[in-house]
Amino acid sequence: MGALANFIERAGVATASISLIREQSEAVRPPRALWVPFALGRPLGSAADPQFQKQVLRAALGMLSTATEPTIEDYPVEAPAEAQPSEWACPVSFAVAQDTSITARLVAEVTRLAPWSSETRAARGRTLFGVTGAGPEQIQEVARAFGGIAESGNLTDLPAESVDWAFAMPLLVRHLADDLRTFYHEAIAAQPGPAAPNHDALNDWIFSGTALGDASLAIAAHLTKDNSSYALLVRGLLIPEGYYKGGSAFESATGATPQGDS
């Protein structure tokens, strides 16, 4: 992000940057950067909080009239707290039927969650679901595709479901997981508690016994077994650090970094 600001300024357009990782801004030295003490994925601090967001923007844009050399300022206000893992529990429970296939469990989960997802989509008037190429209503196809890969370990062939997939294998598995997470997040948003779950609370839920978490871990094991550098990269993109015990996301030797700020 910081380097990009310098490249853009070469055309004479001034930049004001928000910075999420101060150490990286210190290294790259964008012209004007406001470091914000917010979580990754929350660069303006708080969703559906226009006044909070506007204050952040005023602080960042205000640097245009105060900075006279490359400057990093620290934003002094913390974002409103989201629910920690210990403070949030999913209001939906899933009956665990260990004798059924992971695909059947996954399809049962999305079927159970579908009414709440629909409710949230209707309230918002939009969905983020569909980066895989799936249509907004093709959650069953995405679930069957992801479950099928978890069961078969086939990391080469595109799933047979009737979707015009937007990615090749195995990268598609990473985005299948994202579409599924998007759907799950929509579902729980229909049952809001006192505070929305934070990143860790969401991950703890997914990886503590949902079929989605179990399928992700099974696919990660297949990617580990494949052992190519690209498969290991994709594994690092599939599961947040700490939730897969078969290897770190940061062991990949490929050129593209699996994780990072932006």
Place this chain on the structure above:
Amino acid sequence: MVRLSDLHEAEATHMRARAKAMQPVDAAPWITPKALVNAKIAIVSTAGLHRRSDTPFNPGAVDYRLLPGDVDFADVVVSHISTNFDRSAFQQDPNIWFPLDRLREMAADGEIGGVSNWHYSFMGAQPNHQALAAAGEEVGRLLANDEVDVALMVPV
């Protein structure tokens, strides 16, 4: 909050190593921008946002996508690769990544001069900053051609 001590140890170590390896790129001559009340602003995001009809980003992508100022967020998806952030806040409120409504409100209130008709999206997590030079300079020229005064750079 993103303080490296709050991240998973392996991730924090990785971030520190990345920061240590990063080098400043050659800076442009210092720009003294026009007053905010007269400045037209565009958003440049590195969240991997794009319209459904666009080609998605792949890991290490060094190209960019355009988002129109009247973009319908029902038509936007995210092909960023990282799992170290979730999309739930963006799902709830696109402004938390892409504060178009906030900028429009600030323009309506006279705090800023205006909002660009075009905005830009890159893939983040790019380990090789120099690889972004051509696309970054090109976006700079496009912004300048649109008489944009300020690019608001928003990471994810």
